[in-house]
Amino acid sequence: MSFLNPWMLLGGLGIALPILAHLLNRNEVRRTDWAAMQFLNRNVRVRSRQIRLRDLLLLCLRCLALLLLVFALARPVWKNEDSSWLPGEPRAGVVIALDASFSMEHGGGDSTRFDRALEQVNVISEKIQRGDPVTLILLGGEDKVLIRNMAFDRDRFRDLLQSAKVAPVGLDLDRVPKRLKELLDDMEAPKKEVYFITDVQARDWRRSSARFHETLAELRNDAEVFLVPVPGAPANLAVTELNLVSGVLRKGTIARYQATVHNYGEVPVLDVAVQCRVEGVQIDSKRIPVIAAGASETVSLFVPFHNAGSTRITAEITGDLLPSDNVRRVVAVVRDRVSVLCVDGSGGAAGRLIMASLLARGDGAKDEDYVVRSVSWLTLPTEPLEEVDVLIFADVPEVTPEQVVQLSRHVRNGNGLVWFAGPNVKTAVWNERTASGSSPLLPAKLGALVDSRTSEGAGRPLDPAMPDHSVCFPLQSLPEDLFSETRFLTRLSVEPSSSSFPILSLAGSNAPILLEHSLGQGHVFQFATSAETSWNNMALTPVFPMLMQQIVNYLAGREFEQPRLVGDSLSLSYVEQPDASDAVFDTPSKESIAVPVREHRDQFVAMLENSGEAGFYVARVSVQAPGMPIAVNVDSRESDVTSLSASDLNENLEGADITVVGSGSELVAAIDASRTGRSSWRYLLITGLILLLLESLFAEFLRKRKRSRSKQAGPIPDNLTGVQDA
Numbered sequence: 001m002s003f004l005n006p007w008m009l010l011g012g013l014g015i016a017l018p019i020l021a022h023l024l025n026r027n028e029v030r031r032t033d034w035a036a037m038q039f040l041n042r043n044v045r046v047r048s049r050q051i052r053l054r055d056l057l058l059l060c061l062r063c064l065a066l067l068l069l070v071f072a073l074a075r076p077v078w079k080n081e082d083s084s085w086l087p088g089e090p091r092a093g094v095v096i097a098l099d100a101s102f103s104m105e106h107g108g109g110d111s112t113r114f115d116r117a118l119e120q121v122n123v124i125s126e127k128i129q130r131g132d133p134v135t136l137i138l139l140g141g142e143d144k145v146l147i148r149n150m151a152f153d154r155d156r157f158r159d160l161l162q163s164a165k166v167a168p169v170g171l172d173l174d175r176v177p178k179r180l181k182e183l184l185d186d187m188e189a190p191k192k193e194v195y196f197i198t199d200v201q202a203r204d205w206r207r208s209s210a211r212f213h214e215t216l217a218e219l220r221n222d223a224e225v226f227l228v229p230v231p232g233a234p235a236n237l238a239v240t241e242l243n244l245v246s247g248v249l250r251k252g253t254i255a256r257y258q259a260t261v262h263n264y265g266e267v268p269v270l271d272v273a274v275q276c277r278v279e280g281v282q283i284d285s286k287r288i289p290v291i292a293a294g295a296s297e298t299v300s301l302f303v304p305f306h307n308a309g310s311t312r313i314t315a316e317i318t319g320d321l322l323p324s325d326n327v328r329r330v331v332a333v334v335r336d337r338v339s340v341l342c343v344d345g346s347g348g349a350a351g352r353l354i355m356a357s358l359l360a361r362g363d364g365a366k367d368e369d370y371v372v373r374s375v376s377w378l379t380l381p382t383e384p385l386e387e388v389d390v391l392i393f394a395d396v397p398e399v400t401p402e403q404v405v406q407l408s409r410h411v412r413n414g415n416g417l418v419w420f421a422g423p424n425v426k427t428a429v430w431n432e433r434t435a436s437g438s439s440p441l442l443p444a445k446l447g448a449l450v451d452s453r454t455s456e457g458a459g460r461p462l463d464p465a466m467p468d469h470s471v472c473f474p475l476q477s478l479p480e481d482l483f484s485e486t487r488f489l490t491r492l493s494v495e496p497s498s499s500s501f502p503i504l505s506l507a508g509s510n511a512p513i514l515l516e517h518s519l520g521q522g523h524v525f526q527f528a529t530s531a532e533t534s535w536n537n538m539a540l541t542p543v544f545p546m547l548m549q550q551i552v553n554y555l556a557g558r559e560f561e562q563p564r565l566v567g568d569s570l571s572l573s574y575v576e577q578p579d580a581s582d583a584v585f586d587t588p589s590k591e592s593i594a595v596p597v598r599e600h601r602d603q604f605v606a607m608l609e610n611s612g613e614a615g616f617y618v619a620r621v622s623v624q625a626p627g628m629p630i631a632v633n634v635d636s637r638e639s640d641v642t643s644l645s646a647s648d649l650n651e652n653l654e655g656a657d658i659t660v661v662g663s664g665s666e667l668v669a670a671i672d673a674s675r676t677g678r679s680s681w682r683y684l685l686i687t688g689l690i691l692l693l694l695e696s697l698f699a700e701f702l703r704k705r706k707r708s709r710s711k712q713a714g715p716i717p718d719n720l721t722g723v724q725d726a
Contacts, residue, residue, distance in 0.1 A: 091132050091191070093190075094124065095137070102324040105322060125152075133189050170638035199641070217656045220656070234265050234266055237264070237291070238262050259315035266294075274317055280312070286301065329614075338556050342394060343376075350530065351374030377393075394420040399434070411522035419442060420531040443501075444496040444526055445497075452490060458487060460487065471503060478542060478546070488506060570585060588614070646662075
């Protein structure tokens with residue numbers, strides 16, 4: 001036997017109160033003998049015995065009722081083998097953890113994995129007693145607690161369960177046991193049970209950490225733990241990428257996007273149609289004849305830009321078992337014209353190579369609204385920077401502090417800057433004026449000149465392992481031999497800032513060659529090598545024009561062109577303090593969220609902490625202002641919906657002492673077998689109250705009887721002879 005509230009047993013000391021009252025009522029009165037008492041002594045002795053017997057009976061009833069009430073409030077729990085003769089109920093506090101990641105939406109026909117999970121929740125609820133504490137949590141993203149320590153009511157529970165739905169997020173399996181431990185610690189119950197219902201995705205369970213298994217096993221100390229798998233077929237197609245690979249984001253042009261479709265299933269998929277939509281209107285469609293099991297295929301989608309401004313673009317497939325990952329979204333910020341200014345400090349060599357790379361076109365056509373100019377660095381003060389979208393500094397010796405302020409403001413307003421090193425660069429001056437402070441202009445501090453040649457004297461090539469960055473996508477399509485032809489003899493060592501991001505590095509040394517960081521609404525790219533051929537042969541290979549054109553496309557866009565994932569923060573930044581104190585974010589479900597504008601690192605920012613939906617958000621400076629769309633996609637890593645097999649799952653959970661149940665009948669049998677304790681506190685409470693009622697009725701009966709006897713006896717005579725004393 002154990003007690004849920006053992007400290008309540010101290011209330012048993014209250015039994016002393018009725019005993020003390022009984023003893024006080026027995027205080028003897030002063031006796032005065034008189035002659036006539038000899039005729040009453042015999043009757044009085046008989047009556048006093050009856051009175052003492054009644055008082056003892058009342059005392060016993062009061063003490064027993066008090067003990068039963070105290071015992072009931074202590075909430076005793078009996079083992080079945082010790083309490084088969086006692087009435088009781090198999091009660092328990094229940095925590096139900098339901099996997100709500102978007103892989104649970106996978107399924108065909110009328111039933112998804114989530115539907116089958118809800119059926120298992122209903123099976124569990126049938127075994128919960130009315131009034132037992134219940135917690136229901138949807139796991140995924142930030143998690144959502146639908147019910148917390150609710151006294152179970154079947155109708156209310158079913159109503160709340162109907163609001164449960166899948167979220168467009170993945171599941172962080174490693175933190176699930178810790179979250180369940182928090183919910184268990186917050187619950188008071190004679191016995192606790194945890195039910196974790198999930199599709200046991202292989203990608204999560206196979207890479208689960210040792211800490212996950214340790215914490216999961218520790219849950220067994222606090223509760224009976226059940227794992228309820230709802231596995232499904234592995235077949236799934238997903239659009240995993242949609243990237244701009246060529247073209248200029250300018251009105252009147254056509255850009256080429258590349259969509260990637262991955263087959264996560266175990267069999268090939270034939271004839272996959274990929275549709276491209278611009279602002280909801282289909283403008284292109286391609287078919288993939290076959291996608292092998294576990295493979296990806298790409299198609300080129302051509303997007304014409306008829307108008308300037310922000311443009312919503314999607315690539316979509318249909319007819320799949322998991323709709324959440326069948327679409328990929330991007331936003332293109334299209335301009336009327338794109339202007340690039342190259343500021344050359346090398347005497348003209350670097351400027352000519354940069355202009356040639358940016359104007360290189362396969363068809364040889366000239367674009368009048370794509371303007372590329374090269375000027376000497378000495379004429380920079382006379383240039384109208386407000387008309388320039390992208391600035392390129394090539395081997396510029398130095399800039400003045402006033403020019404640094406002007407360049408920083410230019411980038412913060414949403415424009416771009418590309419910086420190249422070179423033999424004329426004064427590193428100490430650039431470091432002092434552009435790479436220090438809380439918001440440096442350049443992504444890294446400049447160091448000493450480094451010889452990058454290999455032991456054989458050849459230049460070192462680029463590392464073919466590149467991050468998932470849009471400027472790298474064209475380079476990834478190059479043949480390996482062409483890519484490796486780019487060789488670097490000399491570079492500057494750099495010290496990246498905390499806000500910078502390395503994009504290209506040298507093979508073997510991991511030394512950064514190209515870095516990037518954001519500044520306000522714009523971005524800055526920094527090369528640790530030169531644009532001309534004294535330090536490398538990059539400008540003589542296909543890498544240079546592909547890289548430079550992609551960088552300009554990236555910089556000519558605005559902040560929200562880069563898509564986010566569900567759960568990411570969305571920010572709207574301002575160079576000057578806006579008139580409105582709040583910005584507004586419209587969600588894909590048409591909800592408007594006001595976000596306060598705060599000052600941060602020399603700018604003003606409105607931050608929406610968590611994007612909870614997939615689709616196009618719209619950010620506005622105020623309710624009346626025009627909006628800027630933001631593309632938010634699901635994380636394609638969750639698209640691998642293959643479930644762990646039963647044998648692999650049992651092997652994975654070996655030593656954790658977790659009960660794994662599949663079907664509803666197995667679940668019912670496991671619940672019945674685990675509930676070995678019985679709670680009798682309700683019966684003890686009812687019995688104690690009944691005894692209190694009986695004691696009260698008995699005491700009232702004695703009081704009325706005593707009053708009745710007093711009335712029947714009449715007045716006592718003045719003396720036994722009937723003569724009044726003088």
